[in-house]
Structures are given as C-alpha cells and as structure tokens.
Amino acid sequence: MSTPVRSKLSSATGAGWGMAAPVIGLLSLFLIFPFILAFALSFTNQRLISPNPTEFIGMRNFEQLLGLNVLIIEPERDGAGELVRNDAGEPAYPRVRTFTRNNPDYPQYQGMREWFAWNFRGDRIVFLASDVIFMRALTNTFLFVAVVAPVQGGLALLLALLINQKLRGINVYRAIYFMPVVVSIVVVSLLWRFIYDGNDGLLNNILSGLTFGAFKPVDWLGEYGTALGAIMGMSIWQAVGFHMVIWLSGLQTIPETLYEAADIEGATATQKFRYVTWPGLRNTAVLVLIVITMQAFALFAQIDVMTRGGPLDSTQTLVFQAVIRGYEKQDISGGSAISVILFLIVLSVSLLQRYLVRTKN
C-alpha cells in the first residue's frame, strides 16, 4: 500500500522544489546556460571584443574546422618529359602551396594546407585540411585518450589490488598513491617541467646514472617525438590514485565469503581474480573507464603549463585550442564550435562504451 505515501510526497512538491532551487539555479547559471550558449554561439561570428554586430553564419565555423580534401600531385617533368630529380635522386614534386594559394585552376583547394602525405605509384597523395591545427589537436586528443584510458585504468587496478591487503602500515601507501590527486594539477605540471628539463632534469639525471652516462639527455618536452608521450606519462601518474580509490571501493564490496568459497574449491589466485574479483568489479570498471575517458578528452592544464601546444603542434589538444581561440584570439564562436564538436565526440564515445559493456539479459 504505497499510494498514501506517494500522494503525501507529491502534495509537498512546493517545498521540494524550494529546497532544490538553489542547486538548480546554480547549475543552470554555470552549467546549463553556458552549455546552451556555446551551442548557439557556434553558429554565429561572435567575438570576445568587437563593436561589430553578431551575425548568424550557419555552419561556416564547422566547415572551416572540418574541411578536408585530397590532392594528387604528379612529379615535375622537364621539357623532354623526363622526371626532374632532386639532389637525393628522388623525383621532385611541385610545392603544395602552388596549388592552394591563389591558384585560379584549383579553387577547391584555396586556403587549405597539407595535413599529411605519402607517395603512391610515383604520385604524391596529399591530405589537405582547412584547419591543420584543429586536425592535429583532434588526433592528439584521440591518441591521448587511447593510451591513457587503458593504461591509467589498468595501473589503478593493480595498485588497488596491492593495497587491498591487511598489512601493517598499508594506509601510508594508500596516502602516498593518492597524494598527487590532491595537489593542484598546475603545481604538478610545473614540477614535472623541471623533472623533464632537457639539460639537468631529474629524469635525465636518473637515466644517465642508471646507464653509467651512456644515456644522452633528451629534451622531453622540447622534441616533437617525445612531448606528447611525456605528458601522457605525467598525466597517468597524476590521476592514477583517484581511480585506485574507486577500484578499491569496488573491491571492498565483494563479499569475503565468495573468496572463502573459492579457497574451499581450491582456486588459484589467477582463477580467483578471473572468476570472483573481475565479475564483482564490473560496474566499477564501467565507471572508471567512462570517467577516465571524459577526463582525458578534457586535457588542458598540463598542455597550458608545460608545452602550450608545441613543439610543432605535437601537443595541441581540443580543449587547449578552444581556450586559445576563444580567449587569446578573441574568437568566441570558433572556440564554441570546437567545444560543440568535443561534446559530440565525448557523448558518442560514452554511449558506445555503455553499449559495449551493457548487461546482456
């Protein structure tokens, strides 16, 4: 007989709404309203500072960000039809900029730049993008998520299993692993800038000490090939403690009796993990995965403090570009458009993850 209870609750909706009002108000003001605003602004030419009126420009911001094209360049030939070869003996190709800059024969390539290219059967196939920096930011962000989500989640689980033991002083380890989470990410980034320093950074010193001087110092944040990897490593280390705690809470919800039963059955440690621990962590795993994915997509502070997108765009990310464009370059509509694209990406990735790990019954 739950009907009387329900009617009593629904008769007091006034008070209920009243109590919810402060939270709803703040959420609307700082979360829902800016969210809708970003959507609306991405279809305009709104500037941060401008006396010009705001105009509706449809999808132009998105077209500018996402424009792609393919250009196939044939090698240069001299008057006799022979291939022109450069000093290394390879066929020479005309520069991409001769097609993309003010060339009336190729209006479709106007203003685009080379994203990446390769040679195929003597021709050069060039992928052009109208916003190469955005494309780099997009691929870097996906790469970051693809590496950080599994590695950080896996390491966090490993740490959680290690500290989920009844040993003396285990709380000290829990505190140590959790410590980087409590420190501000800006401070952590500054510290790691010193650790990664190219001349006498801690990492270079340790590596050259371990190899008895055979290791040549690397400018971790200053080189194209290592900068993004360095930021991945530092980001994984920084937030691993947070996810360790979530795993730990999951581990502690698994009833002790299941392990006792497994012991009686004579299960090995691996079997216990495979058939008791892992199924018991199912919901925690979904949570950890989705949280890490969303956090990784929002990569910003480390980039802002450590590399500001460089060297040569190797650490550009979507959120960093959104902020740079919106505030530093005073292009609120361009920044909003990137935010909207990021929102759609995160939404579809989360939905996909939910679908893949759905309970099949």
Add this chain to the structure above:
Amino acid sequence: MNKLTLFGGAVVLSTLLASTAMAQTELSMWYHGAGNPNELEVLDVIIDDFNGSQSDWNVVLEKFPQESYNESVVAAALAGNLPDIIDVDGPVMPNWAWAGYMAPLELSDGALDGFLPGAIGEWNGNIYSVGLWDAGLAIFARKSVLEANDIRVPTLDNPWNEAEFDALLLKLQATGDFDFAIDMGMAWTGEWYPYAFSPFLQSFGGDIMDRSTYKTAEGALNGDAAIAFGEWWQALFARDLSPGTSQDGADRGSGFLEGKYALQWNGNWAALPALEKFGDDMLFLPAPDFGNGPRIGAASWQFGVSASSENQDGASAFIEFAMQDKYLAQFSDAIGLIPATAAAAAMSKNYKSGGPLEVFFGLSENQATLRPVTPGYVVAALDFEKAMADIANGADVPDALDAAVDAINSDIEKNSGYGF
C-alpha cells in the same frame, strides 16, 4: 534625549565634513604594475602631486599584476565597470580603441612636442594614449669578447650586415667558450616574440601584415623577403647558434651575465644589472641591418582614458600632468626605462649626455618601428609568435609563414576588416 540630539548632530557634522572632502570628483585609475614597488612609488608621487595641485579631481589608484591585467580590463569592459584612467600596452591600444573601451585624449596643443614616436599612441587620426617612457632593444655584448675575436664594434651609422653578423656568430660559437653565440630570448613567450623579432623581419623587407591596407598579410609575411628572413631565423637554431624554444627562463635571465652566451638580444630594462656586472666592458649594440636598415620595436605601456568615463576631461588632465619632464625622468631613474622626451632624458641619471644608457635613447629615436597599428594586431601577434616558434623548431619555412598568413587573414575577415 540630549544624548540623541548630540548623536544626531555628530552624524550631520560628519556627513558635512565628508562631503567637503568629496568636493574633488574621484577618478579611478588602473595600473598593471602590482608588485613593482619602484615604479609604484613614482606613480604615487605623481598622483599625490596632482591631487594636491587642483581641487577638481582626486585620482585613486588600483594595481593589478601584469599577467592578468589585460583580462581584467576586458572583463571590466564587458561588465561596464571600467575605471576613468587605464594603462595599456602600446600595440594593444588600437584594439581597445576600436572596441570602444577608450576615448581620445583631450590634450592641449603642443603637449606631445618632443615625445619619442614610440610613446605616442595614435590610431585612426586620434591620440588615444601617451607613454611616459619607451623601451628599446640592443645586442648586449662585451668589448673584451669582441676584441679577443677581432670583431668590429658596430655603430648606429654602420651596423653589422647580414653576412658579417652570421660570420661573427659562427666565430664566437667556434671559440667553444660559450654554450651559444647569441641568446635571442626564446624563453620569453608572448609579446616578446613580435616585439623583439618582427623588427628583423622588417629589416629584411617583410612585415607582419601589409600596412598599406591592413587588410591582408599575404605577400608581407610570406613573400620572398619574409621567406629569406625565415630561413635566416631557422639557420640560427639549426646550427645551434641560439638556444631554442625549450630555453630555461632562468638561463634567459642570467645566462649572459654568467658568460653562457657571448651576445644577447635584450631590452634596456635588463641593462642596469649587466652594467653593474661588466662595467666599462659592457656594450649595447644596434641591431644588424638585413637590407632595409636596422630596426627595433617601439611602444611600451601608455596611459589612456576609458570611453565609459564620465570625467574624461579630468582623466586627460591627469595624464597631461603626468607628462611633465620631471616625472618622466623619475620613472626612468626608478625602472631604467627610456624617458619619452629628450629634455627628460637630459634630467635622468642613465640617459643624460654621458649617462651609461644614453645609447638607448639614440637607438629608440633612430630605429624604433611601431608594431602594426591595427585592432587586428593582438591576434596577428599570436600567429606570428607561433610561426617563429615553429620555424625555430624546424618547420618548413614557407608553410609556417603561409599558415600564419592564413590565420591572420581569416581573423581580419571575421572582423569585417577591423574598420579599414
């Protein structure tokens, strides 16, 4: 009852007293130099003198740290809370004037006579801001190092040319005495890049944008002259003649003084410590001439009036009051900057005839070139900075310059030409 009357009387009396003190209209003023006691001391003196010299206006100062100053102004402008008097970085002024944050100054005739061109903030035919000082750049060098390597000391009339400059850098590098032959200051990201490096581009014959129209960067920033500049720039770093973008900020500050760098491209604000360290051995040399004359950047922080101020005449009066030579000289003595007039330079410790930094006044007077005077400069500066960093890191020179041109042009287009 009596007590109450007494209390009431006191209230009335104190209100009266307060209102007589309020006869001066309050002018609020924002300044970017929070945390720099030397310059604030001079500013306080000027404000006290001004408040005491007349009975209409009372200037009240509010200080901001430089890093967040511009954002504070923009936020205040959006919220409609700008003060009466603001200070503004010279090249940013057209952007704020165009956006309607600033009003033209109401100065009396001849108030700007004798001011260095870099200290006058003019846009669209109006004077919007005036600097009490300018900043200047020079190649810091030691006479003993140049003599030991048989390197000619250049003069204002006869600066190093490109080939000479390149040869001497290689020579200095080959000595093995230094980590790098010259320090360009790549650690100082931000406005330093366009301020310090675009004069080289101009000396090559290029520019950040086409100043005849201010509507495009095509040809100026990616023409043959600009590509020649870019290749020279890249070669500096490819041959390890200068520390690159990963330079440590501390090395930038102390590397020349510690002898890590043979030469350093630096501003007059860093001149006093260098003089203290090396004394008579210290030289401040003009920029090399890459074909179109030696150039250095001009314009530093300046004072202006906000458009929303109800007391623009008072704000202008304060700025004109602050433009007296004695204050210009005091500012220069306090922070080592170049006084904005020759008369003030003669009164200052460092820039008077025979003063240790006198050379900077000549540099500023002869070579100073304003950064493009357009509201679009603030965005163009970021694109230029990125191109300089990318080229130093090995990017293809024409492609990097093309990218900057496209970004600048797309911004100009999005802003409907910035009014040009």
